[in-house]
Amino acid sequence: MTRYIGQRLLSVIPTALGVAVIVFCLMYFSPYDPAENMGNMYHLNAEQIQNLRLEMGLDRPFLVQLGNWFAHLAVGDLGSSYVQRLPVLDMIGARLGTTLELALAGMLIAIIIGLVTGVMAALKENSIWDTGAMILALFGSAMPDFWLALMMIYLFALNLHWLPILGQGDLKHLIMPAIVVGLTEAGVIARTVRSSLLEVIHEDYIRTARAKGLRERTIIARHAMRNALIPTITIIGINLGAVLGGVVVVEIVFAREGIGRLVVDSVLTADMPVVQGVVLLGSLVFIFVNLFVDVLYAVMDPRIRISSGN
Amino acid sequence: MTSTSTSQTINNSQASTRKPTSWRQIVLRQFLRNRGATIGAVLVLLVVLVAILAPMLAPYNPIEMHPKDRLRPPSAQYWMGTDHYGRDIFSRIVYGSRISLQVGILANLFSVILGMVIGLTAGYYGGAFDGIIMRFMDMIFAFPATLLAISIIGLIGKRSLTWVMIAIAIVWIPMYARLIRGSVLSARELPYIEAARLIGVRDARIMWRHILPNVVAPVLVVVTLCIGVAIRNTAALSFLGMGAQPPTPEWGLMLYETKQFMRMAPWVTIFPGMAILITVIGFNLIGDGLRTALDPRMKVD
Numbered sequence: 001m002t003r004y005i006g007q008r009l010l011s012v013i014p015t016a017l018g019v020a021v022i023v024f025c026l027m028y029f030s031p032y033d034p035a036e037n038m039g040n041m042y043h044l045n046a047e048q049i050q051n052l053r054l055e056m057g058l059d060r061p062f063l064v065q066l067g068n069w070f071a072h073l074a075v076g077d078l079g080s081s082y083v084q085r086l087p088v089l090d091m092i093g094a095r096l097g098t099t100l101e102l103a104l105a106g107m108l109i110a111i112i113i114g115l116v117t118g119v120m121a122a123l124k125e126n127s128i129w130d131t132g133a134m135i136l137a138l139f140g141s142a143m144p145d146f147w148l149a150l151m152m153i154y155l156f157a158l159n160l161h162w163l164p165i166l167g168q169g170d171l172k173h174l175i176m177p178a179i180v181v182g183l184t185e186a187g188v189i190a191r192t193v194r195s196s197l198l199e200v201i202h203e204d205y206i207r208t209a210r211a212k213g214l215r216e217r218t219i220i221a222r223h224a225m226r227n228a229l230i231p232t233i234t235i236i237g238i239n240l241g242a243v244l245g246g247v248v249v250v251e252i253v254f255a256r257e258g259i260g261r262l263v264v265d266s267v268l269t270a271d272m273p274v275v276q277g278v279v280l281l282g283s284l285v286f287i288f289v290n291l292f293v294d295v296l297y298a299v300m301d302p303r304i305r306i307s308s309g310n
Numbered sequence: 311m312t313s314t315s316t317s318q319t320i321n322n323s324q325a326s327t328r329k330p331t332s333w334r335q336i337v338l339r340q341f342l343r344n345r346g347a348t349i350g351a352v353l354v355l356l357v358v359l360v361a362i363l364a365p366m367l368a369p370y371n372p373i374e375m376h377p378k379d380r381l382r383p384p385s386a387q388y389w390m391g392t393d394h395y396g397r398d399i400f401s402r403i404v405y406g407s408r409i410s411l412q413v414g415i416l417a418n419l420f421s422v423i424l425g426m427v428i429g430l431t432a433g434y435y436g437g438a439f440d441g442i443i444m445r446f447m448d449m450i451f452a453f454p455a456t457l458l459a460i461s462i463i464g465l466i467g468k469r470s471l472t473w474v475m476i477a478i479a480i481v482w483i484p485m486y487a488r489l490i491r492g493s494v495l496s497a498r499e500l501p502y503i504e505a506a507r508l509i510g511v512r513d514a515r516i517m518w519r520h521i522l523p524n525v526v527a528p529v530l531v532v533v534t535l536c537i538g539v540a541i542r543n544t545a546a547l548s549f550l551g552m553g554a555q556p557p558t559p560e561w562g563l564m565l566y567e568t569k570q571f572m573r574m575a576p577w578v579t580i581f582p583g584m585a586i587l588i589t590v591i592g593f594n595l596i597g598d599g600l601r602t603a604l605d606p607r608m609k610v611d
Contacts, residue, residue, distance in 0.1 A: 241455050264460070264551075
């Protein structure tokens with residue numbers, strides 16, 4: 001097991017380095033000239049802009065600039081915002097909590113709803129419960145999250161006054177955004193749970209479990225679910241990127257000061273270092289979460305451990 | 311003599327009744343038997359018809375303002391009401407269908423073509439070439455999709471529908487490349503490919519004529535599912551102010567422009583969102599239907 005985790009950890013290194021190179025290239029080959037951008041912002045003349053360009057090292061060869069980028073990364077320096085003049089890392093750090101809170105709460109809701117509806121649909125296959133659950137799942141996975149957010153604000157905040165409209169801080173402010181993120185992700189999970197459970201339920205070992213007189217609940221919970229969960233975890237892992245995207249959009253609608261707000265504002269004000277920093281860190285988080293998911297499989301499914309050991 | 315000819319005609323007629331059940335027909339029959347898929351096909355057909363017939367269906371010019379009729383509720387005059395500039399929401403939604411379909415199809419076409427070139431060559435030649443290309447694809451895959459699309463738009467510094475389309479397309483190239491490479495790897499070892507190679511058919515021709523047809527079915531399923539996703543993502547990016555620019559009647563942009571009027575005029579946000587939802591559901595249902603319809607054959611293969 002330790003060896004497997006070690007192997008997977010090592011395999012992350014080239015991907016992470018590659019991601020850092022791609023982020024640098026996006027910036028390097030972008031038609032944006034950061035010096036000119038700053039020059040326009042602070043009303044500098046052509047000569048001052050040229051000096052700024054030299055000072056920022058933008059005239060250096062590609063490889064030298066790439067080396068500098070890595071040298072700064074190595075000490076955790078992601079540069080400073082053009083607009084706010086603050087270190088990018090600090091700006092991200094200040095907003096991380098808000099975003100994590102929403103991502104985790106949304107994911108939790110998605111998993112709970114997805115598991116419950118998926119299991120229900122599979123156990124009552126072809127019943128009205130099954131059809132209802134799958135129609136819900138279809139709507140969930142097709143739903144534009146920003147529109148669902150607007151509709152919930154209209155219904156629960158503007159009309160019924162049950163919940164606050166915008167902002168952040170306490171649980172009340174988290175409910176609507178988390179439900180939006182959760183509902184839009186629950187559909188995919190529910191469908192995966194249903195189809196993998198249906199596949200497992202017809203296996204021989206389930207019939208054996210029934211034949212030896214185990215209770216139905218034990219059969220489903222201990223024998224069927226354990227195998228049905230493996231594809232489910234895969235889908236949850238694959239969808240983490242979508243969750244991050246959903247969180248960005250939902251944060252904007254609910255006016256939460258998270259990383260989504262930060263990256264959208266930076267794109268709209270051409271604050272490149274911040275965009276670059278968020279993309280880099282976002283991708284690294286994504287890579288490590290996927291690594292965690294891989295390790296989780298190995299814990300759940302001994303076959304994966306053994307085959308990788310050989 | 312007569313009896314033989316009769317039996318022959320019987321045989322012939324049997325053969326001719328059996329023959330038309332080609333693979334395509336089986337798939338079509340499977341697809342039509344699926345109620346969800348039929349509903350999806352009807353929904354998509356509806357959207358396509360609306361897009362084609364837009365000039366005939368829309369009672370008003372979608373960007374024409376009627377200052378006296380601002381934020382009017384749905385009525386006989388304005389079927390879905392008007393927005394804050396007095397523009398007819400129904401006409402805007404009708405014209406918006408053209409934009410959404412175009413974006414959904416073009417974005418996928420772009421990534422399918424590039425993904426196909428990459429996946430075919432990597433899968434067919436294998437070896438170090440394959441290794442390097444696919445590692446690179448893995449790296450692009452390591453970015454969360456929406457975040458990558460947002461940053462491509464941000465770093466290019468151009469906010470328009472075209473760039474949204476390109477950004478979405480770039481993000482999906484690795485997915486198509488992987489999918490196609492996988493199918494190529496399994497097709498490459500088939501006896502008839504080896505036979506083609508032995509009689510000296512050129513690589514490009516083998517890839518195009520003999521390997522590509524094996525790849526079409528799985529790609530088709532993913533494309534249909536992804537057209538819906540592309541339409542929704544474009545709307546999302548326009549909603550964030552990074553895509554279509556006013557006064558384009560793009561569905562996401564319509565929501566972005568009118569969300570502050572939602573309290574007094576809910577129709578300004580209800581209808582554009584429903585248009586997105588219906589279109590995406592339509593494509594998702596077709597995609598699911600195609601997947602189930604194509605599945606038996608894939609298993610036989």
